[in-house]
Amino acid sequence: MEKTPVGFALEKLNIPHEVFTHSDPVHSLEEAASQRGQRPSQIVRSILFRVGEAEFVLGLVAGPAQISWKALRKYLGQSRLTLATEEEVLVTTGYQVGAVGPLGLLKPVRVLVEAQVLNEAEISIGSGIRNVAILLKSQDLIRALDAPEIVRLVEL
Numbered sequence: 001m002e003k004t005p006v007g008f009a010l011e012k013l014n015i016p017h018e019v020f021t022h023s024d025p026v027h028s029l030e031e032a033a034s035q036r037g038q039r040p041s042q043i044v045r046s047i048l049f050r051v052g053e054a055e056f057v058l059g060l061v062a063g064p065a066q067i068s069w070k071a072l073r074k075y076l077g078q079s080r081l082t083l084a085t086e087e088e089v090l091v092t093t094g095y096q097v098g099a100v101g102p103l104g105l106l107k108p109v110r111v112l113v114e115a116q117v118l119n120e121a122e123i124s125i126g127s128g129i130r131n132v133a134i135l136l137k138s139q140d141l142i143r144a145l146d147a148p149e150i151v152r153l154v155e156l
Contacts, residue, residue: 005128006101017136048084101126
């Protein structure tokens, strides 16, 4: 089993999980889900937003769902925010875009979990290494994150 930064963070917290390594590079959410034996809604994407000069928020969203910019701005009380650049993602999280997970980050970041993530019992998250994912129970992710903010950020 390959050691990953997110897997290491979960081990330190005694959170059960499985490391999944894709045999080939994946090019879509659907392809990743199929190889993992999951539905697209079980894959949790970690998206980093810049809300200030050096202030970031990590949003976790299920599958193909899109975070509503309007809902996110309203929740954060921000009139303006942007997606973090690839460089900002690497400097803040320590991970490359496409491998970001919500644990083992280089810098402390506020984590928002979109409520739909909890609709699935088992999910997968970024491991910190491209083409490798972490499979775990959604409730175990919430335990590992230590009281993240669970919010409704997608339009239903």
